[in-house]
Amino acid sequence: MENARSHQSEAIMVSIEAVSRSFKLPRAGKVRALDEVSATVRQGEVVVIIGASGSGKSTLLRTVNALERVDEGRITVNGIEVTNPQSNLNRLRANVGMVFQHFNLFAHKTALENIVLPQTVVLKRSRDEAVSRARELLSRVGIPEKADAPPGDLSGGQQQRVAIARALAMNPKVMLFDEATSALDPETVGGILALMRELADEGMTMMVVTHEMKFAEDVGSRIIFMDQGKIVEEGAPTMFFKAPDNERTKEFLNQIL
Amino acid sequence: MFQDQIQMIQSITPFLLEGLWLTFRITIIGIVVGSLIGMVLGTLRSLRIPGLTALIGLYIHLFRGSPFLVQLYIFYYLLPELGVAWLQFDSMQAAVITLCLYTGSYVTEIVNSAIAALPKGQDEAARAVGMTKAQSLWYVVLPQALRMIIPPMSGVFVIIIKSTAILSVVGLSELTRQGQIASLRFPGDLLLIYVCVAALYFVYCYPVLKFADWAEKRIGGVTLKMR
Numbered sequence: 512m513e514n515a516r517s518h519q520s521e522a523i524m525v526s527i528e529a530v531s532r533s534f535k536l537p538r539a540g541k542v543r544a545l546d547e548v549s550a551t552v553r554q555g556e557v558v559v560i561i562g563a564s565g566s567g568k569s570t571l572l573r574t575v576n577a578l579e580r581v582d583e584g585r586i587t588v589n590g591i592e593v594t595n596p597q598s599n600l601n602r603l604r605a606n607v608g609m610v611f612q613h614f615n616l617f618a619h620k621t622a623l624e625n626i627v628l629p630q631t632v633v634l635k636r637s638r639d640e641a642v643s644r645a646r647e648l649l650s651r652v653g654i655p656e657k658a659d660a661p662p663g664d665l666s667g668g669q670q671q672r673v674a675i676a677r678a679l680a681m682n683p684k685v686m687l688f689d690e691a692t693s694a695l696d697p698e699t700v701g702g703i704l705a706l707m708r709e710l711a712d713e714g715m716t717m718m719v720v721t722h723e724m725k726f727a728e729d730v731g732s733r734i735i736f737m738d739q740g741k742i743v744e745e746g747a748p749t750m751f752f753k754a755p756d757n758e759r760t761k762e763f764l765n766q767i768l
Numbered sequence: 769m770f771q772d773q774i775q776m777i778q779s780i781t782p783f784l785l786e787g788l789w790l791t792f793r794i795t796i797i798g799i800v801v802g803s804l805i806g807m808v809l810g811t812l813r814s815l816r817i818p819g820l821t822a823l824i825g826l827y828i829h830l831f832r833g834s835p836f837l838v839q840l841y842i843f844y845y846l847l848p849e850l851g852v853a854w855l856q857f858d859s860m861q862a863a864v865i866t867l868c869l870y871t872g873s874y875v876t877e878i879v880n881s882a883i884a885a886l887p888k889g890q891d892e893a894a895r896a897v898g899m900t901k902a903q904s905l906w907y908v909v910l911p912q913a914l915r916m917i918i919p920p921m922s923g924v925f926v927i928i929i930k931s932t933a934i935l936s937v938v939g940l941s942e943l944t945r946q947g948q949i950a951s952l953r954f955p956g957d958l959l960l961i962y963v964c965v966a967a968l969y970f971v972y973c974y975p976v977l978k979f980a981d982w983a984e985k986r987i988g989g990v991t992l993k994m995r
């Protein structure tokens with residue numbers, strides 16, 4: 512099957528080096544959400560991150576676009592050091608698209624305006640240019656007729672399409688998907704996954720947290736399995752699903768498959 | 769039979785209306801300036817900047833946790849005593865400043881609650897597309913928060929209108945003060961005079977209350993522990 516792998520090149524897009532992050536627990540103690548995690552994502556790769564709830568998947572994605580700071584370690588995206596306070600994080604974030612589980616569309620804006628706003632504010636595009644790009648993207652994600660609908664009038668799947676279009680409008684170099692289909696009705700999941708697969712096939716670099724093992728197997732260039740803040744297993748999908756090394760991986764796969 | 773009363777009402781009406789007009793102007797100043805104070809401080813407070821948050825918290829506690837009358841006494845009697853040139857307030861200045869700060873403390877709390885009530889994902893999505901914190905506040909957070917504050921703000925407006933009655937104690941001739949003066953002129957008609965005063969307050973407050981109800985249903989809002 513034709514997919515992201517054929518676009519792979521050597522250039523490193525995301526580099527995560529020995530990153531740790533702890534959170535204080537409400538009463539006492541700490542949880543190590545990331546425990547010296549290292550990973551590399553090359554241009555055009557689709558890295559799928561799986562693992563049990565609380566294993567640190569979201570935290571890992573969120574450190575990549577600096578929504579979450581790190582305690583230790585170093586992250587670079589497209590050569591820009593995310594973990595350096597001197598870096599322009601807002602420019603960096605425009606380079607990294609993020610799609611959330613709960614869509615997070617701007618509730619006071621229509622679908623179209625959700626896609627227009629970041630373009631005019633962050634990229635300083637003219638309104639005309641931003642609107643025409645937004646319309647193009649709404650067609651691209653399959654809902655051109657919903658331009659004027661407020662988020663509340665859209666189904667979950669439609670909202671997620673707008674959210675993907677909003678992220679794409681910034682011409683990101685990397686897209687992060689944090690359980691993009693987990694909050695959707697079963698019948699709309701397929702559509703969003705198909706859209707993600709299209710992006711992958713076009714060569715988009717992606718980090719995808721998902722529980723959709725079929726997607727992971729078909730589209731993933733590489734699978735990362737996380738447990739208690741650590742990457743405990745990593746490999747090509749074939750290897751990973753057919754012959755996992757790690758006990759925790761086996762256990763997890765048994766539960767989920 | 770009611771000849772006397774009608775004459776009495778005719779003779780006090782211009783004064784009561786004058787009092788209502790002053791009450792109206794003072795409440796508008798209080799609402800406008802208090803809202804500006806509240807918007808700025810409420811937004812600043814939501815940023816959770818350590819020292820600043822505590823300072824704004826102190827302001828809210830002082831002004832919401834003490835009677836308006838006491839605040840007014842402090843601004844009118846106490847501060848001028850200190851001998852500082854710019855703290856020499858006349859009754860009008862003391863009244864307006866106290867009212868603005870008092871209103872501001874309510875609005876600060878409302879704005880802060882509204883921002884806190886907004887799902888965190890809104891700000892995160894804005895930051896994720898590369899907006900700065902300020903841009904996220906301006907384009908995403910505040911426009912949504914402002915919708916939510918309309919219903920509770922109408923409630924504050926009514927509280928402010930009623931609080932202005934207290935300004936009569938420093939001799940400001942607002943509506944209640946005009947009622948007191950009228951009752952000195954016509955001691956026998958005390959009840960009727962205050963019925964008129966109450967009616968005028970009602971005429972002012974009722975539309976605001978109605979609007980609050982309507983806005984509450986239309987928009988929904990932040991529920992606050994008021995009073």
Ligand SMILES: Nc1ncnc2c1ncn2[C@@H]1O[C@H](COP(=O)(O)OP(=O)(O)OP(=O)(O)O)[C@@H](O)[C@H]1O
Binds near residue numbers: 535542543562564565
């Ligand atoms: N903002 C936070 N404050 C406190 N603890 C947090 C915070 N974010 C994450 N954690 C903790 O860090 C750990 C990892 O959380 P994370 O959300 O990254 O897990 P996850 O793998 O995405 O889980 P899920 O599948 O449930 O989304 C968990 O123990 C979580 O409770």
Ligand SMILES: [Mg+2]
Binds near residue numbers: 568569570689690
């Ligand atoms: Mg998660």
